[in-house]
Structures are given as C-alpha cells and as structure tokens.
Amino acid sequence: xxxxxxxxxxxxxxxxxxxxxxxxxxxxxxxxxxxxxxxxxxxxxxxxxxxxxxxxxxxxxxxxxxxxxxxxxxxxxxxxxxxxxxxxxxxxxxxxxxxxxxxxxxxxxxxxxxxxxxxxxxxxxxxxxxxxxxxxxxxxxxxxxxxxxxxxxxxxxxxxxxxxxxxxxxxxxxxxxxxxxxxxxxxxxxxxxxxxxxxxxxxxxxxxxxxxxxxxxxxxxxxxxxxxxxxxxxxxxxxxxxxxxxxxxxxxxxxxxxxxxxxxxxxxxxxxxxxxxxxxxxxxxxxxxxxxxxxxxxxxxxxxxxxxxxxxxxxxxxxxxxxxxxxxxxxxxxxxxxxxxxxxxxxxxxxxxxxxxxxxxxxxxxxxxxxxxxxxxxxxxxxxxxxxxxxxxxxxxxxxxxxxxxxxxxxxxxxxxxxxxxxxxxxxxxxxxxxxxxxxxxx
Amino acid sequence: xxxxxxxxxxxxxxxxxxxxxxxxxxxxxxxxxxxxxxxxxxxxxxxxxxxxxxxxxxxxxxxxxxxxxxxxxxxxxxxxxxxxxxxxxxxxxxxxxxxxxxxxxxxxxxxxxxxxxxxxxxxxxxxxxxxxxxxxxxxxxxxxxxxxxxxxxxxxxxxxxxxxxxxxxxxxxxxxxxxxxxxxxxxxxxxxxxxxxxxxxxxxxxxxxxxxxxxxxxxxxxxxxxxxxxxxxxxxxxxxxxxxxxxxxxxxxxxx
Numbered sequence: 001x002x003x004x005x006x007x008x009x010x011x012x013x014x015x016x017x018x019x020x021x022x023x024x025x026x027x028x029x030x031x032x033x034x035x036x037x038x039x040x041x042x043x044x045x046x047x048x049x050x051x052x053x054x055x056x057x058x059x060x061x062x063x064x065x066x067x068x069x070x071x072x073x074x075x076x077x078x079x080x081x082x083x084x085x086x087x088x089x090x091x092x093x094x095x096x097x098x099x100x101x102x103x104x105x106x107x108x109x110x111x112x113x114x115x116x117x118x119x120x121x122x123x124x125x126x127x128x129x130x131x132x133x134x135x136x137x138x139x140x141x142x143x144x145x146x147x148x149x150x151x152x153x154x155x156x157x158x159x160x161x162x163x164x165x166x167x168x169x170x171x172x173x174x175x176x177x178x179x180x181x182x183x184x185x186x187x188x189x190x191x192x193x194x195x196x197x198x199x200x201x202x203x204x205x206x207x208x209x210x211x212x213x214x215x216x217x218x219x220x221x222x223x224x225x226x227x228x229x230x231x232x233x234x235x236x237x238x239x240x241x242x243x244x245x246x247x248x249x250x251x252x253x254x255x256x257x258x259x260x261x262x263x264x265x266x267x268x269x270x271x272x273x274x275x276x277x278x279x280x281x282x283x284x285x286x287x288x289x290x291x292x293x294x295x296x297x298x299x300x301x302x303x304x305x306x307x308x309x310x311x312x313x314x315x316x317x318x319x320x321x322x323x324x325x326x327x328x329x330x331x332x333x334x335x336x337x338x339x340x341x342x343x344x345x346x347x348x349x350x351x352x353x354x355x356x357x358x359x360x361x362x363x364x365x366x367x368x369x370x371x372x373x374x375x376x377x378x379x380x381x382x383x384x385x386x387x388x389x390x391x392x393x394x395x396x397x398x399x400x401x402x403x404x405x406x407x408x409x410x411x412x413x414x415x416x417x418x419x420x421x422x423x424x425x426x427x428x429x430x431x432x433x434x435x436x437x438x439x440x441x442x443x
Numbered sequence: 444x445x446x447x448x449x450x451x452x453x454x455x456x457x458x459x460x461x462x463x464x465x466x467x468x469x470x471x472x473x474x475x476x477x478x479x480x481x482x483x484x485x486x487x488x489x490x491x492x493x494x495x496x497x498x499x500x501x502x503x504x505x506x507x508x509x510x511x512x513x514x515x516x517x518x519x520x521x522x523x524x525x526x527x528x529x530x531x532x533x534x535x536x537x538x539x540x541x542x543x544x545x546x547x548x549x550x551x552x553x554x555x556x557x558x559x560x561x562x563x564x565x566x567x568x569x570x571x572x573x574x575x576x577x578x579x580x581x582x583x584x585x586x587x588x589x590x591x592x593x594x595x596x597x598x599x600x601x602x603x604x605x606x607x608x609x610x611x612x613x614x615x616x617x618x619x620x621x622x623x624x625x626x627x628x629x630x631x632x633x634x635x636x637x638x639x640x641x642x643x644x645x646x647x648x649x650x651x652x653x654x655x656x657x658x659x660x661x662x663x664x665x666x667x668x669x670x671x672x673x674x675x676x677x678x679x680x681x682x683x684x685x686x687x688x689x690x691x692x693x694x695x696x697x698x699x
C-alpha cells in the first residue's frame with residue numbers, strides 16, 4: 001500500500017498537495033467576517049475553534065495554506081507543519097506563528113510542546129503503514145492532559161471498493177481526485193487512536209450537510225448515489241446561490257454540534273478527540289466566540305486607520321473574498337460598500353487596480369466614489385496597474401454623518417474572469433480590486 | 444580376265460592396308476593428349492578430316508560390298524586334261540570346303556552392313572555437327588552483336604551519367620549560392636527583428652518594472668498600515684499589561 005501514490009502516477013506528493021490545496025485565497029484571521037462562521041467551508045474549523053482554549057498552544061498537523069488560521073482570533077500560539085514547503089509558507093503568510101515543512105512521523109518539536117494538536121482532512125491522506133507512527137508522534141508532542149482533535153475523511157466499504165478491490169485504473173482515478181491513500185471506516189480510525197490514547201471519542205459528520213461543491217464531487221468523482229435531479233439542481237446554481245446554500249448547510253452543520261445531535265454513520269467524515277486524560281464535552285468544550293466579532297478594537301481617537309482589517313468595518317456582499325494579488329486585496333462587482341464608524345473623516349485613501357480586459361482610452365472603466373451618498377470623485381480608468389487615490393471629504397458630509405460612514409464604489413462595467421471554469425463554476429462579476437482603504441481624520 | 448580382276452582387287456587391298464597402316468602410325472602422334480586441346484582444334488580442319496575419313500570409309504564400304512561374296516577364282520597353269528583334272532579337284536575341294544568359306548562370306552556381309560550403318564550414322568552425326576557449328580557460329584555472331592550493342596549502351600550511359608553529374612553539381616552549387624543568399628537575408632531580417640525585440644523588450648521591461656514598483660509601493664503601504672496596526676495593538680497590550688500589573692501590585696500591597 002506504500003506505493004499508492006506511485007501507482008496513481010503521483011511522483012511528487014508535496015507538489016501534488018501544493019497544486020491541490022494552495023490558492024490565492026486569504027485565510028488570515030484578520031480578514032475574517034463574522035458571518036463566515038456559518039459557511040460550510042469553515043464549519044470544521046469552527047468545531048476546532050470551539051474546542052480549544054483561548055491562549056493555548058496549538059499545532060496544526062498538515063496545515064495546508066492555513067486551514068486553522070482563524071484560531072488566531074482566539075489568541076492561540078499557532079504552529080503548523082506540512083509536507084509541502086509552499087503550503088508551510090502560505091500558512092505562515094496567513095498568520096501562523098511558526099510553520100515548517102516536515103514529515104508527520106518526525107515532527108520538529110520537543111516532547112510535550114502543545115496543548116492541542118489538530119488536523120483537518122489530513123489522516124485520510126496518510127498511508128496505512130504510516131498512520132500509527134503519525135499518531136504516536138502526535139502523542140509525543142502533546143502536553144499531559146493535552147487533546148488532539150481531528151476531522152478525518154472516512155470510507156464506507158459497503159458503498160466504496162477497498163484499495164485492494166480497485167483496478168489500477170480505478171485506483172489511479174480515485175487517488176488523483178484528492179490524494180486519499182488511507183481512507184478507513186470510522187471504527188477503524190478510532191481503534192488506531194485507542195492503541196495510543198486511553199481516551200478517545202468520535203462522532204460522524206456529513207450525514208446531514210455537505211457543501212454544494214462536495215455534493216457534486218462526491219456524486220461525480222466518488223460515485224455516491226445522491227439524487228440525480230438534486231445534483232443537477234446544485235450544478236445549475238450561480239456562485240451567490242451556492243454561497244447561500246453553503247451558508248445554510250454550514251448552519252445546520254454547526255447546529256448538530258451545538259445541539260449535541262448524534263448523527264448516524266455517513267461513511268464520509270468524522271470528528272475525533274483523543275487525550276491521555278479524560279475528555280470533556282465533545283462539542284464546544286471551550287466555546288468563546290467573542291474574538292470572532294471584536295478583533296483588535298482601534299483607538300476611538302486614532303488619527304488614521306485602515307479599513308481592510310478593521311474589526312468595526314462591514315464589507316457588504318458587493319465585495320468578494322480577499323485574494324492575494326499581491327498584495328491582499330478585495331475584488332468587487334459593479335457596486336460595493338463598506339461601512340465604518342469614525343468621529344470625523346477628513347480624507348480617504350485607497351489603492352485600486354483592475355484586470356478588466358480590453359481596457360484603454362477607447363473603452364475605459366468608469367468609476368465613482370461616494371461617501372454617505374455624496375460623490376467624492378468620478379473618473380475613468382484606462383490603464384492597468386495600481387492607482388493610488390486620495391479623496392478629501394467635504395465638511396458637510398462629516399456634519400451629516402453622525403459618526404457613521406458608508407464608502408461606496410461604483411463601476412460602470414464588469415467581467416467574469418472564469419466564465420468557462422466548469423469545475424469552479426465561478427460566475428462572479430468583477431470590476432476592480434481595492435486595498436489599503438485608509439481613513440484619515442486629522443484636523 | 445579373271446586374273447586382271449584378281450590382281451586389281453589385291454592391289455586395292457594392299458593400298459588400303461598401307462593407307463590404314465600409315466593412318467594408324469600417324470594417329471597417336473597427332474591425336475591430342477588432352478580434352479581441352481581437342482576443343483581447341485580448328486573446326487574447319489576437324490570437319491575436313493571427318494569428311495575425308497567418311498569418304499575413305501565409303502570407298503572401303505563399296506569395295507566390301509563388291510567383294511564380300513567373292514572367293515579366289517579356280518585357276519590352273521596346266522593345260523589339257525591335267526588342267527581339267529586339277530580344276531575338277533579344286534571344284535570338289537571348293538564344294539567340300541563350302542561350309543567353311545560360307546562362314547567367311549557371312550562374316551564379310553555382316554562387316555559390310557556394320558560399316559554401312561556406321562558410315563550412315565557418322566554421316567548423320569557429321570551433318571548434325573555441321574548444323575551445330577553453324578548454329579554456334581550464328582550464336583557467336585549474335586553474342587558479338589549484343590556485346591557490341593551493350594558496349595555502346597554502356598558508353599552512352601556513362602556519358603549520360605557524367606552529364607547528369609555535372610548538371611547535379613551545377614544545381615548544388617546554384618542552390619548553395621541561393622541558400623547562402625537566403626541565409627544572409629534571413630540573418631539580416633532576424634538581426635533587425637532581434638533589435639526590434641530587444642527594443643520592445645526594453646519597453647516591456649520598463650513597463651514591468653513600473654508595474655512592479657507600483658505593486659511594491661502598494662505592498663509597502665499595506666505593510667506600513669499593518670505595522671501601525673500591530674504597533675497600536677502592542678501599545679494597547681502594553682497598557683493592559685501595565686494596568687494588570689498595577690492591579691496585581693495594588694492587590695499584593697493591600698494583602699500585605
């Protein structure tokens with residue numbers, strides 16, 4: 001079984017995972033919007049978030065590009081290791097305190113270094129002959145009384161063929177999808193942990209809720225028998241509709257934990273906790289979500305501050321998720337708003353760029369900047385590259401604002417960067433990317 | 444009359460025997476000792492020899508035909524009745540020895556027939572040989588003609604190949620000159636293109652550098668803003684820490 005990757009034609013495993021799991025997505029906790037806690041994409045992270053103690057030391061095993069970066073909102077000391085050096089670098093850029101490229105069987109940390117060792121979607125990628133060594137290594141770096149938490153992909157032998165039963169072609173296809181070379185049934189995974197930890201608890205997940213993307217993938221790639229018309233319906237959803245679906249699914253996923261509902265086996269996924277000490281509640285053991293909402297509050301009388309990472313700033317749905325361009329910036333559609341509070345605003349500054357095709361003097365992009373409905377500027381953009389903008393704010397706007405401001409940017413045209421992307425099905429309209437939105441309130 | 448005939452016959456026999464003896468004495472000296480030499484004999488000489496031999500054989504066969512049943516005549520040198528008596532006695536003796544002489548006559552007849560058949564066979568062979576010689580001669584003539592024709596064709600082919608070779612060499616030289624000319628032209632165009640590309644590349648590099656500088660400016664600004672935020676956070680943490688330390692100190696003091 002050791003050469004499953006080789007049999008699947010994957011020569012460079014680290015490169016395989018880099019291309020699969022590193023994107024330009026920003027996972028940095030400073031860019032987190034509280035409403036995202038309901039998104040199915042963050043549902044597993046939220047389970048870990050609610051089970052670690054604020055201020056503790058956490059190791060993310062197989063951190064990818066920074067799956068658990070949100071934990072920084074809880075003030076933890078967050079370290080990460082990954083097989084891929086690029087993944088480790090991406091995680092560091094996303095706010096991890098320390099990252100390293102390492103073999104999971106030989107973690108580069110002294111004994112008893114962490115209060116928690118966590119992983120999401122990792123152990124299904126560890127081959128069978130390495131699993132026990134990885135779990136033992138986790139035990140080594142855990143402090144006494146420390147807890148290891150895992151979200152683990154599973155299999156259901158009643159539904160899926162085992163690796164031995166697959167033909168070479170089936171095996172190749174199966175592993176090429178996600179790199180799963182170590183899928184086991186829930187009980188088998190739990191048994192492995194029981195050999196190392198005296199206290200193990202686990203619960204299945206995914207029996208009720210999956211993201212739209214996962215429904216389609218499990219149906220198309222893994223052959224799970226979801227209803228055809230339902231899958232077709234999901235396939236036809238727009239990006240925003242899928243986001244709404246995923247938010248609802250994430251909400252249900254979270255409620256399963258909140259209400260301590262024991263789901264039936266799904267054969268897809270499980271959460272597992274293990275420790276050398278008796279375990280506390282399986283869900284929400286250290287639930288404290290204040291950090292998700294507050295962030296680092298700025299000084300009330302700060303002369304200038306940046307809205308990009310400001311906890312009090314509210315970016316509406318006209319903005320897309322922050323991307324690494326570089327720098328980190330937010331793309332917007334035809335119209336986007338950000339609201340914030342400030343005693344007074346004398347000037348607004350921001351950096352702005354676009355990748356809109358066919359941009360030029362003959363076909364410029366018309367932009368309009370408004371603050372509380374008052375137009376600060378209107379201009380045409382006809383070249384690529386970053387544009388540094390500064391808008392003085394009229395006094396009458398300040399007088400009428402009452403400390404509440406809403407910056408609005410309007411664009412007269414947009415484009416779909418990935419209209420033919422069948423896999424991503426990203427039909428979002430984009431106009432400009434904006435960053436470094438600085439509010440200056442100097443007298 | 445009879446004596447004349449006998450005398451003539453004896454002379455012929457004597458001459459034939461002498462001729463045969465002379466031929467038999469000369470043959471071993473003239474006969475070729477090797478087969479290869481036989482094949483080199485002049486055909487005409489061979490043919491003439493065979494013809495004269497066949498002519499002599501024919502004469503001998505006609506002599507044998509004429510004299511095959513003839514025995515010596517009964518003659519007497521006496522006269523009168525002694526002569527008659529002697530002839531009578533000889534006739535009786537002739538009759539009495541007929542059984543013996545008859546065999547000689549039969550033998551002579553057989554020899555005659557054998558010689559005649561041999562002569563006929565040899566004549567046929569000679570005729571066939573002459574025919575073969577003629578055919579051979581014709582064939583040799585044809586071969587000679589063909590040989591001459593092939594030689595002419597070969598000479599013509601060689602001349603043609605030499606001509607083609609010269610034309611090919613001329614073509615190669617012409618193509619070489621054209622290729623060299625094309626290469627020089629292309630090299631010139633490439634050089635011009637490269638100069639253009641280099642100039643274009645310089646412009647593009649300048650544009651990219653400007654873009655990178657812009658990006659760098661935005662990144663530095665982002666870093667600067669993040670650093671300010673961290674500085675504010677650090678300051679706040681420091682103040683919180685000092686406050687907590689002050690509270691702890693106050694608690695400790697009050698406990699004391």
